Amino acid sequence: MTPSTSSVSSVSSSTRHPSVQIFSILFGIVYLTCFYMDWAPFRYYPDASAFYLSVHREAGPAILWYGWVTAATVVSAAIAFAVPRRLAERLGPAWAWIVPVVTVIGILIYEKRWFV
Amino acid sequence: MIVVLLIVHGLLAVALVGAITHQALSVVPGTATAGPRSFVRRFRSVNPAAYANAIVVLFSITAIGGALLYPQYRLDVRTALEDMQMRAANGVFEIKEHLAAIGLGLLPTYWLFWRAPLAPEQASARRYLTWLLAFIVWWNFLVGHVLNNIKGLLP
Numbered sequence: 001m002t003p004s005t006s007s008v009s010s011v012s013s014s015t016r017h018p019s020v021q022i023f024s025i026l027f028g029i030v031y032l033t034c035f036y037m038d039w040a041p042f043r044y045y046p047d048a049s050a051f052y053l054s055v056h057r058e059a060g061p062a063i064l065w066y067g068w069v070t071a072a073t074v075v076s077a078a079i080a081f082a083v084p085r086r087l088a089e090r091l092g093p094a095w096a097w098i099v100p101v102v103t104v105i106g107i108l109i110y111e112k113r114w115f116v
Numbered sequence: 117m118i119v120v121l122l123i124v125h126g127l128l129a130v131a132l133v134g135a136i137t138h139q140a141l142s143v144v145p146g147t148a149t150a151g152p153r154s155f156v157r158r159f160r161s162v163n164p165a166a167y168a169n170a171i172v173v174l175f176s177i178t179a180i181g182g183a184l185l186y187p188q189y190r191l192d193v194r195t196a197l198e199d200m201q202m203r204a205a206n207g208v209f210e211i212k213e214h215l216a217a218i219g220l221g222l223l224p225t226y227w228l229f230w231r232a233p234l235a236p237e238q239a240s241a242r243r244y245l246t247w248l249l250a251f252i253v254w255w256n257f258l259v260g261h262v263l264n265n266i267k268g269l270l271p
């Protein structure tokens with residue numbers, strides 16, 4: 001195998017798709033922001049078995065989690081595809097785990113409120 | 117129907133815990149193949165890349181199952197926990213739902229990093245992503261089982 005074919009075959013999948021890494025990095029940040037701001041594009045009310053775009057207190061307890069996950073997916077995907085490839089390729093692989101770890105630590109610190 | 121879904125959700129979680137634990141231990145630095153073949157050494161000496169697809173599929177299906185179970189939990193279990201003033205139990209579940217979401221967001225990158233050919237410069241990122249996913253899976257597994265059995269576990 002020549003050096004040139006060797007270097008071609010060693011191009012990893014993540015190098016070919018740098019926007020995927022951006023998606024994963026942003027996903028946790030967008031999710032955490034939505035949760036912290038108590039904002040969801042929609043809410044599900046299990047008592048009424050209905051989705052609403054606004055708050056309906058008379059419909060019982062609401063589930064915002066579906067909305068947070070949807071918002072995180074849509075916003076992260078939109079930004080990930082909008083970032084120019086040249087810029088995305090500069091992102092080192094370490095960011096793929098450092099940012100999610102910091103996000104998880106942030107969540108654990110915030111949720112300490114349940115244990116005091 | 118909800119009981120069947122809960123049991124399937126739990127069984128898939130068992131498979132997921134097994135797969136991610138194999139993979140997480142196999143990427144611990146150190147030789148897994150040299151020396152006497154102890155149980156731990158055998159447990160670690162697997163091909164970690166072979167688990168990636170199964171972990172992505174199991175995590176996704178288990179998370180979807182959890183999402184389908186969530187309305188029943190919100191109406192019956194959470195309300196009961198609030199009535200009993202069990203704030204810590206509600207807290208660990210809150211963390212569980214957040215971790216499940218973070219894990220879902222990580223899956224595309226995790227899968228990409230484990231796709232062949234494995235890039236040597238991504239070995240650390242691959243390892244830490246796997247450990248983070250393992251932490252998420254174990255937390256959610258334990259919390260799910262404790263909450264499911266909480267009436268029998270606590271006086």
